[in-house]
Amino acid sequence: MSEQGLTAARETMVAAGVPPRAIEVFAHHYAELEAGATGMIHESDIDPLDPPPRLADAQVDESQMRDALARTVVIKLNGGLGTSMGMDKAKSLLPVRGERTFLDIVVEQVRRVRSVYDTDLPLILMDSFRTREDTLDALTQHPDVPVEGLPLDFLQNKEPKLRADDLTPVSWPKDPTLEWTPPGHGDLYTALDASGTLAALIEAGYRYASVSNSDNLGSYPSPRMAGWFAQSSAPYAAEVCRRTPADVKGGYLVRRKSDGRLVLRETAQTPKEDQELADDTTRHRWFHTNNLWFDLEALAAVIEARDGVLGLPLIKNVKTVDPTDPTSPEVIQVESAMGAAVEVFDGAVAIEVERERFLPVKTTDDLLLVRSDFYDLDEDFHLVARREDAPLVRLDKEHYKLVRDFDARFPRGPVSLADATGFTVQGDWTFGAGVRVVGEVTVPAEGSPGTIDDGTVLEGS
Incomplete structure (x- = not known):
């Protein structure tokens, strides 16, 4: 055969x-x-x-x-x-x-x-x-x-x-x-x-x-x-x-x-x-x-x-x-x-x-990090990290895996990750403008679907 x-x-x-x-x-x-x-x-x-x-x-x-x-x-x-x-x-x-x-x-x-x-x-x-x-x-x-x-x-x-x-x-x-x-x-x-x-x-x-x-x-x-x-x-x-x-x-x-x-x-x-x-x-x-x-x-x-x-x-x-x-x-x-x-x-x-x-984008987790202010785009169009260790981003796959769903939940742009060491989102949350992540933050599924208001500072450990 x-x-x-x-x-x-x-x-x-x-x-x-x-x-x-x-x-x-x-x-x-x-x-x-x-x-x-x-x-x-x-x-x-x-x-x-x-x-x-x-x-x-x-x-x-x-x-x-x-x-x-x-x-x-x-x-x-x-x-x-x-x-x-x-x-x-x-x-x-x-x-x-x-x-x-x-x-x-x-x-x-x-x-x-x-x-x-x-x-x-x-x-x-x-x-x-x-x-x-x-x-x-x-x-x-x-x-x-x-x-x-x-x-x-x-x-x-x-x-x-x-x-x-x-x-x-x-x-x-x-x-x-x-x-x-x-x-x-x-x-x-x-x-x-x-x-x-x-x-x-x-x-x-x-x-x-x-x-x-x-x-x-x-x-x-x-x-x-x-x-x-x-x-x-x-x-x-x-x-x-x-x-x-x-x-x-x-x-x-x-x-x-x-x-x-x-x-x-x-x-x-x-x-x-x-x-x-x-x-x-x-x-x-x-x-x-x-x-x-x-x-x-x-x-x-x-x-x-x-x-x-x-x-x-x-x-x-x-x-x-x-x-x-x-x-x-x-x-x-x-x-x-x-x-x-x-x-x-x-x-x-x-x-x-x-x-x-080595900065590949294979998932929307990677995409959020590369779009965020953790990186600056310099005059040579290189992405320059704010520090050596990038925060680990983990978004709920059920709600953020696809680009269209991801974009719908960050309609005003990415959250700030310049001061983050980790960012995990559980459940279905939509993020407003100017949201900052500081330290190691987990947004729990409880209360979702919901909205994180403009200008919110999410602080963790």
Whole structure:
């Protein structure tokens, strides 16, 4: 049955115009799935990452930064819809600081580096078939962003969702777009190559790529990081940060015993019996920020040497074909992580960066913090924290999980968190203008639904 499934999937992808190399990558993962691969990485097969060099200790002068930036391109992953927060358009179009969206701030960060270092510094987005139209429309408001001869974006590939019972492409006539899925951000390398963007960048004289998520405003273009990477002569570098108990669900780098290579280990790749050791932040001390750098020429060489199939580890994602309908058929989405490419490059390295380079927004808890006055937006369009330890925000998922519900409950803007150490909301509360949180505060469910009046000071321990 699965052989028929792969044949049907190939035919579906060809008919949809998916590039041949992307189809071969899908077929590679399909074969692994059929063979029962789980992508698990056992604790007995790895060693913890040794202490990496620190960016704070790197000796990089202005001329080295300028030279590196002249050959660097900024690539932002922009394929996500923010479906976990109830969105139906690119998450990067969500307002995050006043009226400014993630995309607006990313553009301003790039403009600032261009101005200070007198460089073109291309900004190129990896869009998905679900985010491309809205994003390109939004970029018309920034006519100075394009660099002559280079695209504004390239399209992430797509692949069919597979029925969990027989591995055939799912059919969903109610909404045929739900029959397709992006293949995870590990598709970055295939999409760069298949779209012609990789060749165009190399032809134009660019050598280095800085890649990060569009919802992580901490991953601004770093001249210091660019200079360090150029000096390192490494083909690939992963930015890592010190793990805390709040980071145990993220991916982190380990060293494989069999060949000594760096490997990315995601939560989904951890066997249950290894979970306690995996969560030990004194053993596995650095997590992957999903900010990474690679040499464009090295990537092109690896792709050609492997006939377009990098062989990134499979991530098996089991969902329903309609994520909003748990009764719809169960499907398997075949995915990979871009950080997993660390094991593909000979001489790949890691570098420890400051926590400020990791500010992702995955939930409305994160969104409230980033929108609040705990952060200032400086002249370089960097979010600058008021102090080192950010308050932990926990909003009642029943009432605040979706952006539309969240916005309805903060109609006059976010609460002040500048003096907060923690903020928990239980129940259904609507907050007025100028509400301040001081210390560790829990708003209890008792009395809700209700309103917190304008100017209220919520004080805790």
